[in-house]
Amino acid sequence: MSEMTLVQAVNRGLFEAMKQDPDVLVLGEDVGVDGGVFRATDGLIKEYGAERVIDTPLSETGIIGTAIGMALYGLKPVAEIQFLDFIYPAFDQIVSELAKFRFRSGGQYPCHVVIRAPYGGGIKGGVYHSQSTEAYFCHTAGLKVAIPSTPADAKGLLLTAIHDEDPVMFFEPKRIYRTATGDVPDGDYRVPLGQARTVREGEHLSIFAYGAMVPPASEAASALAKDGISAEVIDLRTLVPLDEAAAVASVEKTGRAVVVHEAARFCGFGAELSAILAERAFYSLKAPILRVTGYDTPFPYALENVYLPNAARIEAAARAVMREG
Amino acid sequence: MAKAAQSAPEVAPGVSHALSNDRLLSMYRVMVLARAIDERCLSLQRQGRIGFYAPASGQEAAQIGCAAALGDEDWIFPAYREIGIALWRKVPFRALMDQFIGNSTDRVKGRQMPNHYSFRDHNFVSPSSPIGTQITQAVGAAMAMQRRHVPQVTATFFGDGATSSNDFHAGMNFAGVYRTPTIFFCQNNQWAISLPRSRQTHSATLAQKAEAYGFSGVVVDGNDVHAVFDAVAAARERALAGEGPTLIEAQVYRFGPHSTSDDPHRYRSDADVAEWKRKDPILRLREELRTSGALTDEAESQLQEAVKREISEAIEAAEGAPALDPLTLFDDTFAQRTPRLEEERAEFQRLLREGVIRP
Numbered sequence: 001m002s003e004m005t006l007v008q009a010v011n012r013g014l015f016e017a018m019k020q021d022p023d024v025l026v027l028g029e030d031v032g033v034d035g036g037v038f039r040a041t042d043g044l045i046k047e048y049g050a051e052r053v054i055d056t057p058l059s060e061t062g063i064i065g066t067a068i069g070m071a072l073y074g075l076k077p078v079a080e081i082q083f084l085d086f087i088y089p090a091f092d093q094i095v096s097e098l099a100k101f102r103f104r105s106g107g108q109y110p111c112h113v114v115i116r117a118p119y120g121g122g123i124k125g126g127v128y129h130s131q132s133t134e135a136y137f138c139h140t141a142g143l144k145v146a147i148p149s150t151p152a153d154a155k156g157l158l159l160t161a162i163h164d165e166d167p168v169m170f171f172e173p174k175r176i177y178r179t180a181t182g183d184v185p186d187g188d189y190r191v192p193l194g195q196a197r198t199v200r201e202g203e204h205l206s207i208f209a210y211g212a213m214v215p216p217a218s219e220a221a222s223a224l225a226k227d228g229i230s231a232e233v234i235d236l237r238t239l240v241p242l243d244e245a246a247a248v249a250s251v252e253k254t255g256r257a258v259v260v261h262e263a264a265r266f267c268g269f270g271a272e273l274s275a276i277l278a279e280r281a282f283y284s285l286k287a288p289i290l291r292v293t294g295y296d297t298p299f300p301y302a303l304e305n306v307y308l309p310n311a312a313r314i315e316a317a318a319r320a321v322m323r324e325g
Numbered sequence: 326m327a328k329a330a331q332s333a334p335e336v337a338p339g340v341s342h343a344l345s346n347d348r349l350l351s352m353y354r355v356m357v358l359a360r361a362i363d364e365r366c367l368s369l370q371r372q373g374r375i376g377f378y379a380p381a382s383g384q385e386a387a388q389i390g391c392a393a394a395l396g397d398e399d400w401i402f403p404a405y406r407e408i409g410i411a412l413w414r415k416v417p418f419r420a421l422m423d424q425f426i427g428n429s430t431d432r433v434k435g436r437q438m439p440n441h442y443s444f445r446d447h448n449f450v451s452p453s454s455p456i457g458t459q460i461t462q463a464v465g466a467a468m469a470m471q472r473r474h475v476p477q478v479t480a481t482f483f484g485d486g487a488t489s490s491n492d493f494h495a496g497m498n499f500a501g502v503y504r505t506p507t508i509f510f511c512q513n514n515q516w517a518i519s520l521p522r523s524r525q526t527h528s529a530t531l532a533q534k535a536e537a538y539g540f541s542g543v544v545v546d547g548n549d550v551h552a553v554f555d556a557v558a559a560a561r562e563r564a565l566a567g568e569g570p571t572l573i574e575a576q577v578y579r580f581g582p583h584s585t586s587d588d589p590h591r592y593r594s595d596a597d598v599a600e601w602k603r604k605d606p607i608l609r610l611r612e613e614l615r616t617s618g619a620l621t622d623e624a625e626s627q628l629q630e631a632v633k634r635e636i637s638e639a640i641e642a643a644e645g646a647p648a649l650d651p652l653t654l655f656d657d658t659f660a661q662r663t664p665r666l667e668e669e670r671a672e673f674q675r676l677l678r679e680g681v682i683r684p
C-alpha cells in the first residue's frame with residue numbers, strides 16, 4: 001500500500017500490466033520520451049523500451065486503427081488519446097470497428113483494446129480540453145466504459161480493463177488527477193468492472209456520480225448531514241456494464257435520487273440512469289428524480305466554474321427532492 | 326505491362342517465370358470460379374434469394390495474382406469485393422453462400438450483409454462497410470508481427486475511392502514511419518460507385534502517393550496475372566527482409582455494377598465497358614494457356630461444367646440449411662453477456678414464445 005495521486009495510480013497500473021504481460025504495450029502521442037502530457041506514462045519507455053511504448057504520429061485514427069490490428073493479432077494495446085476532446089478522428093475506428101469486431105465476425109475476431117483518455121472540465125481548458133462525452137461511447141454496443149474517481153480505483157479498474165476480453169474506454173478525470181490522493185494497493189490489484197462503490201451510506205436520498213463529480217457529491221452529502229439529511233453517495237465506477245442492481249437497491253432504500261454528471265444533460269448518461277430507476281424503482285420513489293449536470297451548451301472557458309456542477313448545486317437539488325413526497 | 330509510378334522504383338514487367346503451368350492452371354480455375362459465382366449471385370439477388378451482391382468481375386487476375394504470391398500465413402485485411410482472395414485461400418463457395426443467406430451455418434452468424442464474410446482459419450480478417458478502415462488495422466497487425474519477430478506480412482485490399490479516406494493516409498503514414506511488413510493492394514477499378522478515378526484525386530497515379538510516405542508505389546496491369554504476381558512477390562520479399570511496405574496499384578476495370586443496388590448506365594457508357602472487356606483477364610489467361618498447350622478445349626469445357634456443378638450444389642445445400650436461431654443475436658457483443666443483455670435476451674425469448682416476435 002502506498003499513498004499517491006490518481007495520475008500516479010494510472011502510471012502504477014500501466015507499469016504493473018507491462019510487467020505482468022509482455023503483450024501489453026502502450027501507444028499514443030507523446031507517451032514515450034515525454035511520458036505523456038499529464039505524465040501518466042512517465043518512465044515506461046525507460047523500463048520497457050520504444051518497442052512497447054510507442055510514440056505515434058499525430059493521427060487518432062492511426063493510433064486506434066493500428067491498436068485494433070495489434071489486438072486482432074493477439075497483443076494487448078493500451079492506447080492513449082491525449083484529451084477525450086480529440087478522440088473524434090478515431091470515432092469511426094472505435095464505434096464501427098473496435099466495438100463490432102467480435103460481433104460482426106461471429107466471434108472469430110475478438111478485439112481487445114483499452115483506450116485511455118483524460119476527460120472533463122475544471123482545468124481552464126475551454127471548449128476543446130474539457131468535454132465529457134462518455135455518453136457517445138455508452139450508446140455504442142460492444143464497448144465497456146470505466147471512469148475512476150479515486151487512485152485505488154484508477155489502478156484497479158485499469159488493470160482489470162487491460163486483462164478483460166472486451167474493448168474498454170477508460171476515461172480519467174483530469175481535474176482530480178493530482179488532487180485525488182489515497183492509498184493504493186501494491187502489485188496486481190484489480191477492481192471488477194460493473195460494480196458500483198458505496199462512498200457513504202445514507203437513508204434519505206441517493207446521489208449517483210462518477211469521476212470528478214464524486215468529490216463534490218460527497219461534499220454535498222457532508223453538508224446535508226449537518227441538517228440531519230442522510231445522503232447515500234454511489235460512485236458508479238463503470239457506466240458499461242452498469243451496476244443497475246446497486247442503483248435500484250439504493251433507491252428502493254432511500255426513495256429519492258439525484259444523478260450528477262458534468263456532461264451536458266440532454267441524452268447524457270443521467271437520462272439512462274433516470275430511466276432505469278423510473279422503470280425499476282418507480283414504486284419506491286417519493287419524489288421526481290433530479291439531474292445535476294453541465295448545461296446543454298458547448299463547454300465554456302471563462303464560465304467553467306458556473307457551468308460545472310459543484311457541491312452547492314448538488315446540495316440544492318438534494319434539498320429539492322427532500323421537500324417532495 | 327507494368328509501369329512505374331512517377332519517380333517510384335520500377336517493377337520488372339512481363340511474363341513471370343515463377344509461375345508453372347500447373348500453378349497458372351489452378352489460378353485460372355479460381356478465376357473462372359469467381360466469375361461464375363458473380364454471375365449466379367447477381368441472378369440470385371434478382372430472384373430475391375440473397376439480399377445484396379457486389380461483383381468482382383474484371384478484377385480476377387488482380388486478386389488471384391496477388392493471393393498466389395502471398396503465404397497462407399499472411400493476414401488479409403479485405404474490403405467487400407475480395408472473393409478471389411477467399412477462393413484462392415480454399416474457402417469453399419458453400420461457406421460464402423451461407424454468409425450471403427445468413428443461415429445457421431454462416432460463420433459470421435448472419436450479422437453482416439453479403440460480401441462481408443471472414444474466416445479466421447484462412448487468415449481472412451472480418452471486413453466492414455466503412456471505406457478504408459481496414460488499412461490502419463493491417464498496419465497495426467503488421468506492427469504486431471514485427472514485435473513477435475515472425476516471418477509474416479499483412480496485405481490490405483481497397484479501391485481507388487478508398488485512397489481518399491482518412492485511414493488510407495493514416496495507415497500509409499504509420500507504415501512508413503514504422504517500416505511495417507504491409508502490402509497495400511489497391512484495385513483501381515476506375516470507379517467508386519459513380520465517381521471516376523480522375524475525380525477521386527488529381528495525382529497522376531494512385532501509386533505515387535506512397536512516395537510522400539517514404540516508400541515505393543508501383544503501378545501494375547491488373548489484367549496480367551504475371552505482372553501482379555511479380556509485384557506482390559517482390560513486395561512481400563522486401564517486407565520480410567525488413568525493408569518495409571509497398572503500395573501496389575493494380576489497374577483494372579469493374580465490369581459489373583458497383584453492387585446490385587447500382588445502375589451504372591447513369592454514369593458510364595457501354596462503349597467504355599466494351600473497350601475494357603477486350604482486356605478481360607480471364608480471356609487473356611485462357612489464351613495464354615491454350616497457346617502454351619496447358620489448356621485443351623476439353624479441359625476447358627470440363628472446368629466450366631465442374632464449376633457450374635460446384636456452384637449449384639453449394640447453393641442448394643446453403644438454401645437447405647436451417648435458419649439462424651434468433652437467440653444468437655445476444656452472443657458476441659461481449660465475451661460474456663452482461664446482466665443487461667441477459668435480461669434483454671430473456672425478454673426477447675418471451676416475446677418469441679408469445680408470438681409477438683416472429684422469426
Ligand SMILES: Cc1ncc(C[n+]2csc(CCOP(=O)(O)OP(=O)(O)O)c2C)c(N)n1
Nearest residue numbers: 406454455456484485486487514516517518
Ligand atoms: C466511409 C464510407 N463512405 C461511403 C460509403 C458508401 N460507399 C460504398 S462503396 C463506395 C465506393 C468505393 O469505391 P472504391 O474504394 O473504389 O471501391 P470499389 O467499390 O470500386 O471496389 C462508397 C462511396 C462507405 N461504404 N463508407
Ligand SMILES: [Mg+2]
Nearest residue numbers: 484485516517
Ligand atoms: Mg473503385
